[in-house]
Amino acid sequence: MSDATQVATPAAGAPKAEATGASTVAPGAQAAPAAVKIVARDVNVFYGEKHALKHVDLDINENEVTALIGPSGCGKSTFLRCLNRMNDVIDICRVTGSITLDGSDVYDPSLDVVQLRARVGMVFQKPNPFPKSIYDNVAYGPRIHGIARSKSELDAIVHHSLERAGLIKEVHDRLDQPGTGLSGGQQQRLCIARAIAVNPEVILMDEPCSALDPIATAKIEELIDELRENFTIVIVTHSMQQAARVSQRTAFFHLGDLVEVGDTEQIFTNPRDSRTQGYITGRFG
Amino acid sequence: MADQHIVKQFDEELDEMRATIAQMGGMVEQQMTNAIMAISRRDEVMAKRCQEADSEIDAMEDKIEALTTRMLALRQPVALDLRAILAALKIAHNLERMGDYAKNVAKRASALAQLPEVGPVNGIVRMGRLTHGIIKDVLDAYAEPNVDKAVAAWTRDQEIDQMYNSLFRELLTYMMEDPRNITACAHLLFVAKNIERIGDHATNIAETVYFQEKGTRLEGLRPKSDRTSYAVVEPPEADEAI
Numbered sequence: 284m285s286d287a288t289q290v291a292t293p294a295a296g297a298p299k300a301e302a303t304g305a306s307t308v309a310p311g312a313q314a315a316p317a318a319v320k321i322v323a324r325d326v327n328v329f330y331g332e333k334h335a336l337k338h339v340d341l342d343i344n345e346n347e348v349t350a351l352i353g354p355s356g357c358g359k360s361t362f363l364r365c366l367n368r369m370n371d372v373i374d375i376c377r378v379t380g381s382i383t384l385d386g387s388d389v390y391d392p393s394l395d396v397v398q399l400r401a402r403v404g405m406v407f408q409k410p411n412p413f414p415k416s417i418y419d420n421v422a423y424g425p426r427i428h429g430i431a432r433s434k435s436e437l438d439a440i441v442h443h444s445l446e447r448a449g450l451i452k453e454v455h456d457r458l459d460q461p462g463t464g465l466s467g468g469q470q471q472r473l474c475i476a477r478a479i480a481v482n483p484e485v486i487l488m489d490e491p492c493s494a495l496d497p498i499a500t501a502k503i504e505e506l507i508d509e510l511r512e513n514f515t516i517v518i519v520t521h522s523m524q525q526a527a528r529v530s531q532r533t534a535f536f537h538l539g540d541l542v543e544v545g546d547t548e549q550i551f552t553n554p555r556d557s558r559t560q561g562y563i564t565g566r567f568g
Numbered sequence: 569m570a571d572q573h574i575v576k577q578f579d580e581e582l583d584e585m586r587a588t589i590a591q592m593g594g595m596v597e598q599q600m601t602n603a604i605m606a607i608s609r610r611d612e613v614m615a616k617r618c619q620e621a622d623s624e625i626d627a628m629e630d631k632i633e634a635l636t637t638r639m640l641a642l643r644q645p646v647a648l649d650l651r652a653i654l655a656a657l658k659i660a661h662n663l664e665r666m667g668d669y670a671k672n673v674a675k676r677a678s679a680l681a682q683l684p685e686v687g688p689v690n691g692i693v694r695m696g697r698l699t700h701g702i703i704k705d706v707l708d709a710y711a712e713p714n715v716d717k718a719v720a721a722w723t724r725d726q727e728i729d730q731m732y733n734s735l736f737r738e739l740l741t742y743m744m745e746d747p748r749n750i751t752a753c754a755h756l757l758f759v760a761k762n763i764e765r766i767g768d769h770a771t772n773i774a775e776t777v778y779f780q781e782k783g784t785r786l787e788g789l790r791p792k793s794d795r796t797s798y799a800v801v802e803p804p805e806a807d808e809a810i
Contacts, residue, residue: 523646524644527646551646551647551650552646552647552650552651552783553647553651553783553784554647559647560647560648561571563646563647564573564645564646564647564648564649565573565574565575565578566571566572566573566574567574
């Protein structure tokens with residue numbers, strides 16, 4: 284997305300208009316635009332009769348942190364879960380529109396969903412380490428995907444992942460201890476280590492700090508900023524300050540609509556849409 | 569203000585901040601009027617009182633700083649709230665400077681009262697009235713808030729500059745005519761310059777009101793007409809074009 288201030292068409296707009304909107308995005312030839320990793324076009328999600336996400340067009344830039352903000356039930360988590368087809372596991376959930384990762388369709392029926400989720404990892408709200416050792420938590424992904432060819436290679440992956448997640452210093456002498464014995468913040472970093480062990484391209488984070496104290500939160504935020512060098516990150520957060528701190532771009536959802544997306548600085552200093560303004564300044568009734 | 573904040577106290581704090589700015593603006597207007605009146609009436613008592621009152625304006629700036637710092641720390645304002653707080657901080661600073669210039673004018677009034685009267689005092693009074701009108705407009709533009717009014721006041725600063733130019737020349741003529749006028753006219757030159765600076769700060773406030781409301785800077789170069797730097801001599805060609 285080359286235009287820094289793409290404003291989403293409201294749901295009332297015909298889907299046709301969205302399609303033409305998409306074509307105007309492609310020839311963007313402005314100075315040094317970030318490469319687009321994920322392209323979502325006219326994405327709709329239905330939970331049974333409920334239209335949870337309406338005609339969403341959004342580009343996720345490579346090696347950037349994109350924050351999705353909005354009040355509860357606005358569709359931001361729903362959108363996040365579309366990106367690695369986590370919604371597939373919900374029977375009544377139906378997704379239309381197109382989402383492409385590096386140009387290939389995420390919803391292609393022939394696509395191996397397990398492989399997709401290796402490329403698009405996820406970290407959840409509550410730290411959810413497996414009831415296994417710290418080592419096995421991180422080694423789990425590489426093992427099932429057959430990434431490591433030898434024990435020493437697996438050791439290296441585990442060590443490197445824990446290092447990148449900023450956890451190695453705290454756990455290097457107790458890798459055989461259960462992961463559930465760590466503190467909340469450590470558990471969450473363990474989950475991030477587990478997610479990056481399979482070398483994904485994109486990491487989705489669904490309110491990764493909402494169960495953590497401010498110090499643990501700061502560590503995760505620092506980590507997110509470091510991980511951005513190698514990964515594309517999409518984060519759902521209820522903390523506006525967190526979105527402002529960690530993201531380069533921010534998308535504001537409301538009642539299933541993508542209301543506004545733009546550079547984080549612009550969203551937080553001079554939002555275009557009055558709904559965005561109302562939400563981020565705490566005026567939502 | 570569109571809607572209320574969910575946290576009512578934040579609204580109350582913002583209201584207090586705006587009210588303090590309005591109050592401070594009123595004080596600056598009054599100081600300005602009194603300082604000019606002290607000159608025209610040759611009133612040393614009024615001049616003295618005017619000099620002393622400046623500390624009250626300084627105290628108001630301190631109050632605005634405390635209020636805005638508190639809100640920045642406790643409310644983490646964004647978007648229009650952030651702009652409103654930054655604007656208040658800047659406007660308070662400008663008003664404080666305007667108060668200082670008014671105080672300087674009052675100081676000169678004390679000196680002028682002891683010197684023989686000279687003609688161009690009337691010009692100073694007219695210039696003061698014009699500047700006062702602009703200050704009033706930018707303060708109204710802030711209080712309403714009204715961007716159009718702010719832009720209109722911003723453009724009118726040119727009139728102050730033009731009046732300053734002609735006053736400058738007039739004072740030079742008086743000084744050339746009779747060297748005994750020089751002391752009083754030199755004081756009046758500084759007075760005119762101080763009023764001109766007050767006008768510049770008023771335009772800064774107009775720009776800040778624009779930024780607060782629109783989130784962008786007021787585009788374009790402000791029409792500038794202070795040409796006293798080249799009075800009597802020829803300006804360099806590059807400067808002529810500005």
